[in-house]
Amino acid sequence: MCVREAFLAKPAPARVERGSICLETPPMAHWLYKSEPFKWSWDQQVKAGAKGTHWDGVRNHLAKQQLQAMKLGDTGFFYHSNEGKEIVGIVEVIREFYPDPSDATGKFGMVDIKAVKPLKNPVTLATIKAEPRLENMALIKFSRLSVQPVTDEEWDIVLSLAQG
């Protein structure tokens, strides 16, 4: 099952299968990470350097499923919620899902990500909403989900908007 299909399925499956089942899925998947910039900003992510940071604190099962589906080398957008409301940079998964020590219940986990590069021009939520080809983006459809899948098509469109 494709990541996107798995995500849209109700109820969502516990595991997201990739590769052999969904042949058209390329080896690398894309994601979107939301952060309120006054809590954790892109600048801070950049300063964390190649070591990256834990993407911890996720306490939502649908978001957890996204974290579990992430593979080493997957890339993602870094989105500033609340203030900014724009995609500002690109990050990469440098460690796959493992337990989140800040979760006493032991049910949730986290991945490590590092900053790759900033977008030439940040892509605002308003821009995304105004682009018909992006109307199905999780950012619009599942606005409260903090970790989201991004399709290859959406990834390319946002990148093209960032250079416009």
Next chain:
DNA sequence: GCCAACGTTGGC
């Protein structure tokens, strides 16, 4: 600051 969306909790 307001409020809609939505996940979680807890009483029954």
Next chain:
DNA sequence: GCCAACGTTGGC
């Protein structure tokens, strides 16, 4: 297992 109450997220 239902659902009302409550808390949180995040756009506006």
